[in-house]
Amino acid sequence: MAVLQGAEAKLYLGGDFYGRPCIIKERFQKNYRHPILDKALTSQRIKSEVRANLRCRIAGIQTPTIFMVNFDTNSIYMEEIQDAVTVRQHINTVQAAELNPASACSQLKPLAEAIGRTLAKMHTSNIIHGDLTTSNMLLEGDPSELSLFLIDFGLSSFEASAEDKGVDLYVLERAFLSSHPNSQELFDCILAAYTDQTQDKNACKEVISKLDEVRLRGRKRTMVG
Ligand SMILES: Nc1ncnc2c1ncn2[C@@H]1O[C@H](COP(=O)(O)OP(=O)(O)O)[C@@H](O)[C@H]1O
Ligand SMILES: [Mg+2]
Structure with a gap:
């Protein structure tokens, strides 16, 4: 075993x-x-x-x-999810195989959109994951089928607030950009799909502005520290 x-x-x-x-x-x-x-x-x-x-x-x-x-x-x-690869492994594989970053990005765009839609559903149900990373997302079988699973909910909570949702996205952004350097465009695809998928546009705007706020706080901290 x-x-x-x-x-x-x-x-x-x-x-x-x-x-x-x-x-x-x-x-x-x-x-x-x-x-x-x-x-x-x-x-x-x-x-x-x-x-x-x-x-x-x-x-x-x-x-x-x-x-x-x-x-x-x-x-x-x-x-056990069969023939699973983590989203992290999959992105790394595609990026390593594609010499041209723009074509790796366009290849990975459907996955980024699937992630955005999934997180929108999750937050619409007021579920905060608490540890969003590309290692905590699995693709079952052929990765091109985009059969996405979320895992590792030990730090999750049940919260309706825009603040908690914004922080959840910020955690993912930090993890995403450190695991996958030069992938801001891909992360932006996640956010765009998240915004598209969320029915309550006002609530979504609030979440994104909380994300901006937390980003700014994060930046100030690194400037001071
Ligand atoms: N249900 C599952 N099916 C297949 N692989 C899994 C499953 N759950 C976890 N894994 C693999 O084990 C790794 C660690 O699991 P995870 O629940 O994220 O625990 P940890 O708290 O150690 O991060 C995952 O990144 C994934 O590769
Ligand atoms: Mg994990």
């Missing part, structure tokens, strides 16, 4: 749950935290993950099916 070691969890890949491909995401103990606090935080992350996974489903966003939770071992048993 392959094991992936993350910052917060170990992932056991290639298992099966009554005949269905299954991964086990086991959150491990943080020894620097008080054990009681650690246990409470870990359970909270697991609950947030399960809750947001299901809420996304209801909103029409693909997420891995959760089969079972074991609070004694801090493990979530969930569907």
Whole structure:
């Protein structure tokens, strides 16, 4: 069984749950935290993950099916997405294969739009992901089919505020531009699709202006620091 070691969890890949491909995401103990606090935080992350996974489903966003939770071992048993690549891996592959950045961008544009539409649905349902990165988005099967899954909801919350949604997008922007340098144009495609897809135009404007505000705060901080 392959094991992936993350910052917060170990992932056991290639298992099966009554005949269905299954991964086990086991959150491990943080020894620097008080054990009681650690246990409470870990359970909270697991609950947030399960809750947001299901809420996304209801909103029409693909997420891995959760089969079972074991609070004694801090493990979530969930569907293993078959032939999955992370969006991060896929963008890197396309950018590495294309010498011309403009043609890599046009090749990746449909994916950026799919991401924007998915995040619009998510925020319309007041789900804040909390850790949006291109590693927390999976493409199932042939990447050109754009079968996008969202994962890793341990830091998620349920919030209606424009501020939280703006911060969610800002987290993605920072992660996106540091994982994929010179990809501002691609990120702008995500935002354009997000804006197009969001029905409530006023609410969306508010989110984007919060994003601008947080960007400015971020910039001031780096200028001072
Ligand atoms: N359901 C799944 N199916 C296939 N691969 C997965 C699944 N969940 C996670 N992975 C892989 O494991 C990695 C880490 O999982 P993730 O839930 O993001 O945990 P972490 O908190 O360690 O980032 C993902 O980036 C992805 O490559
Ligand atoms: Mg992750």
